[in-house]
Amino acid sequence: MEWTPTSLGRTPGRWLSLLAILVIAFPWLAKAGDEPQAWHEVRSPNFTIVTDAGEKTGRRIALQFERIRAVYQTILSGARTEPDAPIVVLAAKNEKSMKALVPWYWENKDRARPSGVFQEGLGGYYIVLQADAADSRAYHTVYHEYFHLLTKLNVPGLPSWANEGLAEFWGACIVRGEDAELGLSNPYQIRLLQEKKPLPLRELFAVDQASPHYQEAKKAPLFYAQSAAFVHYLIRGDETGARRKQLGSYLTLLQAGADRQEAATRAFGDVDLLEKNFMAYVARYPGGYYRVTVPPVPGEKNFSTRVLSRSESAALRPSVRPVLRPHWTASTRTRFARGGPRGRLRLGAGA
Ligand SMILES: [Zn+2]
8 A cells, every 4th residue: 555556557447458467477376276266347437346256246346336436426525536547346255265365464363354455556446345244334344445545545644543534434334225324433333442441542643554453353443443433523523623623634734744743733732632532422422424315326237247267267366466465565566567577567558
């Protein structure tokens, strides 16, 4: 997530050509013995879903992405919502399939295992989802990960609490036909915060992606719950709207290059008072939500589907894994972009 693609294809759906090029450049990546599985590709006007959970699931997920895109375009008027590269969604049918796509999250037994990942990669933006993730709000992961794309486009480089808190706040919505409910609280997260001791806010502000609070399975749920509740408090917890304005100032200061702790002090004022008010909010935690009308979206008849060939399916995981891997070093990236020893990789070119 920390780096810029070397070259960006501009037409949605070009990713398969990218994949083909990757396979040509790295034929050794498709190991003998990898069991090919049937993957479907579903293309909607704004998304490409690639899934081994079946065509029906792929269509359902594509429709949810189109719907949430329409909702966010309505509520975030003025924000940039059109990416400069294709959005590819890899919807793994279960945890085993998810693990095969992003295995590094399973390498350490203490590591938090995500049901969704957002990653900017070569030639596009990638979202990896576990399609069967147990969640009372079935599309929470879809909305959460898509919101990461919007923050990336509009306010890049956010501290982890703001990045995850905003994705949780706007991702916690329910879309039913033409109605969407936004700004809902998550009862599980509230209970967790009421039972466990939240981090002091100054500590929360300092958490980054290398922090145990972000990475470890035992700590991450509390960090996510607190980030979500804190953003909830800032946006909805103060009827005068003062805290919401402070959040806006904080994001503006960060975009202007201010230090994170300094931006927090300048935007929020007395952090001890903020902490006291936030804890009082957690104790009473009001419900409620915003209701918005979902604008019309392209129906499923506008989607195209196909089954990936046996060789494409077999090559899929080994080809996308390097693209999905976070914190790639600059030298690895450059070597990869040049096509390795053969120099044959041409990203986004003529595909
Ligand atoms: Zn996230």
